[in-house]
Amino acid sequence: MLRIRDTTLDHIDQLAAEDTAEESSSDESSSDGSSSDGSSSDRSNSDEPSTAIADPSLLACRTWIPPAMLFDWETLMPYLQSGLKQTGYDRYSSWHEGLLKRKALEMENTSGGGSTKRSRKV
Numbered sequence: 001m002l003r004i005r006d007t008t009l010d011h012i013d014q015l016a017a018e019d020t021a022e023e024s025s026s027d028e029s030s031s032d033g034s035s036s037d038g039s040s041s042d043r044s045n046s047d048e049p050s051t052a053i054a055d056p057s058l059l060a061c062r063t064w065i066p067p068a069m070l071f072d073w074e075t076l077m078p079y080l081q082s083g084l085k086q087t088g089y090d091r092y093s094s095w096h097e098g099l100l101k102r103k104a105l106e107m108e109n110t111s112g113g114g115s116t117k118r119s120r121k122v
Contacts (some may be wrong), residue, residue, distance in 0.1 A: 010063055052109070 005061075005064070005066070012058055012061075
């Protein structure tokens with residue numbers, strides 16, 4: 001879990017660095033101090049480092065550490081056991097029905113199909 005979190009945070013840092021690089025290159029390309037949409041650029045000289053995270057939810061993601069135990073097994077086990085019993089019964093029931101049908105077909109085939117016609121006497 002920690003490796004997933006670290007990989008995600010590294011990716012977020014890379015995206016933040018790319019965004020600030022794009023902002024700085026667009027600020028350098030506009031010589032009159034206005035951005036491409038015509039609004040004035042207020043963020044050209046910010047004190048934020050290039051890897052700063054502006055969104056507080058992403059900052060919370062950086063500080064979050066997963067719990068040691070994701071499930072409370074004492075609470076979960078009775079539900080798992082009842083689900084396993086129900087699934088097992090359903091599968092056994094369908095298998096048993098198929099077995100009975102196969103046996104019935106075999107009995108019909110071995111008994112000659114249950115024909116009631118008499119054979120001709122010569």
